[in-house]
Amino acid sequence: MLNYLKENFTNIFEDALIEEIIEVGTLKEVKEGEKLIEIGDYVRSMPLLISGAIKILREDEDGDELLLYFLERGDTCAMTLTCCLGQTKSEIRAVAELDTTLIMIPIQKMEEWTGKYKSWRNFVFQSYHERLTEMLETIDSIAFYNMDERLVKYLQNKKKVTNDSLINSTHQEIAYELHTSRVVVSRLLKKLESLGKIELYRNSIKIVSL
Amino acid sequence: MLNYLKENFTNIFEDALIEEIIEVGTLKEVKEGEKLIEIGDYVRSMPLLISGAIKILREDEDGDELLLYFLERGDTCAMTLTCCLGQTKSEIRAVAELDTTLIMIPIQKMEEWTGKYKSWRNFVFQSYHERLTEMLETIDSIAFYNMDERLVKYLQNKKKVTNDSLINSTHQEIAYELHTSRVVVSRLLKKLESLGKIELYRNSIKIVSL
DNA sequence: GTTAAAGTGTAACTTTTGTTACTGCCAAAC
DNA sequence: GTTTGGCAGTAACAAAAGTTACACTTTAAC
Numbered sequence: 001m002l003n004y005l006k007e008n009f010t011n012i013f014e015d016a017l018i019e020e021i022i023e024v025g026t027l028k029e030v031k032e033g034e035k036l037i038e039i040g041d042y043v044r045s046m047p048l049l050i051s052g053a054i055k056i057l058r059e060d061e062d063g064d065e066l067l068l069y070f071l072e073r074g075d076t077c078a079m080t081l082t083c084c085l086g087q088t089k090s091e092i093r094a095v096a097e098l099d100t101t102l103i104m105i106p107i108q109k110m111e112e113w114t115g116k117y118k119s120w121r122n123f124v125f126q127s128y129h130e131r132l133t134e135m136l137e138t139i140d141s142i143a144f145y146n147m148d149e150r151l152v153k154y155l156q157n158k159k160k161v162t163n164d165s166l167i168n169s170t171h172q173e174i175a176y177e178l179h180t181s182r183v184v185v186s187r188l189l190k191k192l193e194s195l196g197k198i199e200l201y202r203n204s205i206k207i208v209s210l
Numbered sequence: 211m212l213n214y215l216k217e218n219f220t221n222i223f224e225d226a227l228i229e230e231i232i233e234v235g236t237l238k239e240v241k242e243g244e245k246l247i248e249i250g251d252y253v254r255s256m257p258l259l260i261s262g263a264i265k266i267l268r269e270d271e272d273g274d275e276l277l278l279y280f281l282e283r284g285d286t287c288a289m290t291l292t293c294c295l296g297q298t299k300s301e302i303r304a305v306a307e308l309d310t311t312l313i314m315i316p317i318q319k320m321e322e323w324t325g326k327y328k329s330w331r332n333f334v335f336q337s338y339h340e341r342l343t344e345m346l347e348t349i350d351s352i353a354f355y356n357m358d359e360r361l362v363k364y365l366q367n368k369k370k371v372t373n374d375s376l377i378n379s380t381h382q383e384i385a386y387e388l389h390t391s392r393v394v395v396s397r398l399l400k401k402l403e404s405l406g407k408i409e410l411y412r413n414s415i416k417i418v419s420l
Numbered sequence: 421g422t423t424a425a426a427g428t429g430t431a432a433c434t435t436t437t438g439t440t441a442c443t444g445c446c447a448a449a450c
Numbered sequence: 451g452t453t454t455g456g457c458a459g460t461a462a463c464a465a466a467a468g469t470t471a472c473a474c475t476t477t478a479a480c
Contacts, residue, residue, distance in 0.1 A: 060353075081338075082339035086335075091346055125291070139268060140270070143276050144270040146466070181468060183469075381458065382456090391438060412445085
């Protein structure tokens with residue numbers, strides 16, 4: 001755990017804080033597709049992301065989803081922060097996008113460390129800032145762009161997060177995350193293919209130039 | 211200022227903190243329609259809302275707007291918090307929805323107080339939580355609901371914030387805030403009127419039962 | 421090998437939303 | 451009083467997105 005922390009959070013956390021994290025934190029590994037938090041859950045610990053990626057989803061009345069954003073190496077979950085402190089239920093679902101390694105920190109430490117360590121405070125505020133910014137980008141996408149542009153952004157984002165220009169998703173899965181229908185996704189993907197920007201295969205999409 | 215603070219933030223802030231706020235804070239009054247923050251501005255002080263209401267807006271490439279949420283009595287601007295700490299430009303525009311009274315706090319104090327006062331930390335985290343929740347509600351509206359439902363929510367929200375069932379807005383103004391066109395708003399308002407839920411006048415809308 | 425299930429392609433159609441254009445009305449300015 | 455500009459109503463049309471239906475292919479299960 002020490003190595004993980006040094007690699008990912010050195011220059012961010014003070015040495016004394018790193019020691020404390022090692023004392024109380026527990027290492028957790030989750031497989032791709034595994035659910036970390038469900039809507040309505042009470043959250044009892046806070047994740048620090050070491051490697052992999054986690055997608056954060058919102059759900060509508062019918063149980064359909066919308067992808068909000070991804071968490072990556074060095075990130076933490078801002079929702080969890082507020083849930084921990086406010087003792088409220090989770091408003092979102094968190095699912096591993098890739099095989100992921102996390103350090104879980106008990107929520108009692110949250111409050112203590114925000115008083116004690118300046119580096120922790122900065123980290124927490126920085127996280128809030130990043131998450132708010134990502135929420136704004138999500139709002140921009142939904143409110144200001146058409147589905148074809150949203151699809152392109154989605155594919156670009158997915159490529160960045162997985163670091164792979166071959167995207168292993170079905171049209172149905174993409175439709176869920178964009179909160180639209182499979183037929184619409186197929187239609188728009190076909191158009192992108194005919195423009196030479198992607199190549200379509202069963203269960204996967206190759207990004208050529210987006 | 212002492213009275214304002216006692217009325218709105220007692221039980222929230224420690225006495226020592228209230229004293230400090232009085233020392234360094236300045237009272238500010240803004241008229242309805244007045245702009246407080248523009249996109250791209252660097253923010254140098256943090257507002258505590260004493261009375262009135264402020265609307266927070268996002269802008270697209272063409273300069274068209276989208277209403278994100280309102281700030282009310284006892285609120286502060288989460289965007290400002292992160293902007294102050296991160297020294298980044300504002301991502302949003304803030305405009306007074308009503309005549310509004312604020313206490314402005316220099317940003318230098320932010321960092322100091324988060325270390326010093328537990329009540330201040332709680333207030334800041336609470337603010338983040340509320341703003342994140344409101345952003346989620348905004349996302350729900352845009353992503354999951356049709357324009358007719360969004361319009362109803364908008365009218366309900368406006369009634370709540372202004373505490374007045376007579377809404378003094380033109381169709382064009384509503385269209386801007388919902389990021390749609392005037393014709394669409396007129397069409398949907400007319401439908402609501404024919405259902406007996408509202409009454410339409412020039413420059414205003416009376417909410418009967420929504 | 422046969423069957424079943426999941427994934428994709430596509431046509432035809434509906435609904436929702438956005439656009440253009442034109443009308444009349446009201447209120448402030450002259 | 452007349453003019454002017456902003457506001458609202460509405461029709462007609464276009465574009466975007468969602469829906470239904472069905473064909474065909476691939477893969478997994480039996």
